[in-house]
Amino acid sequence: MPPSDETPPSAEEFASVFDAYEVRREGERVLYVGESAIPIQQLERELWPLFRERGYELSVQRGYQRTDGIPISRGEYVLVAEPNSMELDGIPxxxxxxxxxxxxxxxxxxxxxxxxxxxxxxxxxxxxxxxxxxxxxxxxxxxxxxxxxxxxxxxxxxxxxxxxxxxxxxxxxxxxxxxxxxxxxxxxxxxxxxxxxxxxxxxxxxxxxxxxxxxxxxxxxxxxxxxxxxxxxxxxxxxxxxxxxxxxxxxxxxxxxxxxxxxxxxxxxxxxxxxxxxxxxxxxxxxxxxxxxxxxxxxxxxxxxxxxxxxxxxxxxxxxxxxxxxxxxxxxxxxxxxxxxxxxxxxxxxxxxxxxxxxxxxxxxxxxxxxxxxxxxxxx
Structure with missing residues (x-):
């Protein structure tokens, strides 16, 4: 679980830089599907501190496939937020x-x-x-x-x-x-x-x-x-x-x-x-x-x-x-x-x-x- 706030950011909190018209979950991941309002190279740097503060790691992808191989997005950008857990996941x-x-x-x-x-x-x-x-x-x-x-x-x-x-x-x-x-x-x-x-x-x-x-x-x-x-x-x-x-x-x-x-x-x-x-x-x-x-x-x-x-x-x-x-x-x-x-x-x-x-x-x-x-x- 995330180390701080377990609630991921809402799409409204970063709407000025990323227009997320769909938000869904895949396990512990939160996926924001949409389009960026700023150059994509800047997007991750702009949003990373917000997600980090809430206890999530953020990555930006072009298109996304679920773990079962079914695509949920082809051409749109997807913000992929995963819990930043520092705990060991079972016995290594x-x-x-x-x-x-x-x-x-x-x-x-x-x-x-x-x-x-x-x-x-x-x-x-x-x-x-x-x-x-x-x-x-x-x-x-x-x-x-x-x-x-x-x-x-x-x-x-x-x-x-x-x-x-x-x-x-x-x-x-x-x-x-x-x-x-x-x-x-x-x-x-x-x-x-x-x-x-x-x-x-x-x-x-x-x-x-x-x-x-x-x-x-x-x-x-x-x-x-x-x-x-x-x-x-x-x-x-x-x-x-x-x-x-x-x-x-x-x-x-x-x-x-x-x-x-x-x-x-x-x-x-x-x-x-x-x-x-x-x-x-x-x-x-x-x-x-x-x-x-x-x-x-x-x-x-x-x-x-x-x-x-x-x-x-x-x-x-x-x-x-x-x-x-x-x-x-x-x-x-x-x-x-x-x-x-x-x-x-x-x-x-x-x-x-x-x-x-x-x-x-x-x-x-x-x-x-x-x-x-x-x-x-x-x-x-």
């Missing part, structure tokens, strides 16, 4: 199933790749990887919860985090939340966008600092000593700064580190990628809030920069092992830039305090960058 089964699946996939990744557990012989020993699981799920979960909490604060509908299991070195492809409501203004867009990377970075710093105080596990040291080649995850500047601040520089420079440190490394990579200023990534939200429509011009350059970096690694820097990462994200950035950013209803200026915080957030993200994150190296 999909979220829970994906979270449990991600626990299993990260446990497998930690046990098999990092703790060298003989899973086929003694699968119960996989529980040894619990620190790795907590580190990975911690940095990913705190990042998404930052978005979720700030969405709730601004009364914007959003789902709980969806974790994505994948049994690789990390055990997950990350986590996402679905933004289901419109963004009221630039401040809300900025707060929701920045909360994720800032919260995630805070968790990343904690996880990394703890991991650097732990000794490498014997099974991993033995595996590295016996292998001729291995995967090396190179250190971004932020990781080196944390090691310097905690007196763990020598351990970081050694061939092996505790798997918990890798959880921090993952948090830095996730932050960096999410802060690309394109589309509806966190960086896209933040930059859109900071500079307005100019964000789209900057976003158009991002794919070229990523493709250029991939070409540089391939041709000049002998970083072929990381070429695929930047090529894939270049392609991803093309799609995101084409789709465009989230547009707030109120596009007023952001204000200097949040702008400064936005610049700081991009600086922190830059400290998570290393041109060759991953490479295959000779260990002998």
């Amino acid at each position: 089964r999909t979220n829970l199933l994906l979270f449990v699946a991600t626990i299993f996939s990260t446990t497998f990744a930690g046990a098999y790749f990092w703790y060298q557990v003989p899973l086929f012989e003694k699968p119960w020993l996989a529980v040894k990887a619990w620190p790795f699981v907590v580190a990975i799920l911690g940095v990913l979960g705190v990042h998404e919860l930052g978005h979720y909490v700030m969405s709730r604060y601004h009364n914007v509908q959003a789902s709980l985090p969806y974790f994505i299991p994948l049994p690789t070195y990390i055990g997950s492809m990350g986590a996402v939340i679905k933004m289901e409501g419109k963004i009221p203004d630039r401040k809300a867009l900025f707060d929701i966008g920045a909360a994720g990377p800032l919260a995630g970075l805070a968790a990343t710093v904690v996880v990394t600092a703890i991991g650097l105080q732990l000794d490498p596990i014997p099974a991993q040291e033995a595996a590295v000593a016996q292998a001729e080649t291995g995967v090396r995850f190179n250190h971004p500047p932020l990781l080196e700064l944390i090691a310097l601040a905690t007196g763990a520089t020598e351990q970081l420079e050694a061939n092996t580190i505790h798997p918990v440190v890798f959880g921090g490394w993952v948090g830095m990579l996730v932050t960096l990628l999410n802060m690309l200023p394109v589309g509806q990534l966190d960086g896209g939200h933040i930059l859109r809030a900071m500079v307005g429509k100019q964000q789209e011009r900057i976003a158009a350059v991002v794919p070229a920069v990523l493709f250029g970096l991939a070409a540089y690694l391939l041709v000049v820097a002998d970083g072929i092992d990381s070429v695929g990462i930047w090529t894939m994200w270049g392609l991803f950035a093309v799609g995101l830039a084409y789709a465009g950013p989230a547009d707030p209803i109120d596009d007023s200026e952001l204000g200097w305090k949040r702008t400064v915080l936005g610049v700081l957030t991009f600086v922190l993200a830059a400290l998570c960058f290393t041109p060759i994150p991953v490479e295959i190296v000779e260990l002998a």
Whole structure:
């Protein structure tokens, strides 16, 4: 149910901008069929505050089909008002199933790749990887919860985090939340966008600092000593700064580190990628809030920069092992830039305090960058 007034606006309240000659209900939705008296691009911005105050989300559609597929309108405009309920609709089964699946996939990744557990012989020993699981799920979960909490604060509908299991070195492809409501203004867009990377970075710093105080596990040291080649995850500047601040520089420079440190490394990579200023990534939200429509011009350059970096690694820097990462994200950035950013209803200026915080957030993200994150190296 709507959080405030349960009565939707009457057609007479906005007759000066929209001539609604039919009002009907479809479940909890209220449909206003009619014609707009102002340019349609302005209509939603004009009426959204009124419906928001009454506890409804508003969208403007050209034509409308009922849930049974029968059209009630073909050419007319329809205002579709839906209750803006911030309550969870029952048990989030999909979220829970994906979270449990991600626990299993990260446990497998930690046990098999990092703790060298003989899973086929003694699968119960996989529980040894619990620190790795907590580190990975911690940095990913705190990042998404930052978005979720700030969405709730601004009364914007959003789902709980969806974790994505994948049994690789990390055990997950990350986590996402679905933004289901419109963004009221630039401040809300900025707060929701920045909360994720800032919260995630805070968790990343904690996880990394703890991991650097732990000794490498014997099974991993033995595996590295016996292998001729291995995967090396190179250190971004932020990781080196944390090691310097905690007196763990020598351990970081050694061939092996505790798997918990890798959880921090993952948090830095996730932050960096999410802060690309394109589309509806966190960086896209933040930059859109900071500079307005100019964000789209900057976003158009991002794919070229990523493709250029991939070409540089391939041709000049002998970083072929990381070429695929930047090529894939270049392609991803093309799609995101084409789709465009989230547009707030109120596009007023952001204000200097949040702008400064936005610049700081991009600086922190830059400290998570290393041109060759991953490479295959000779260990002998």
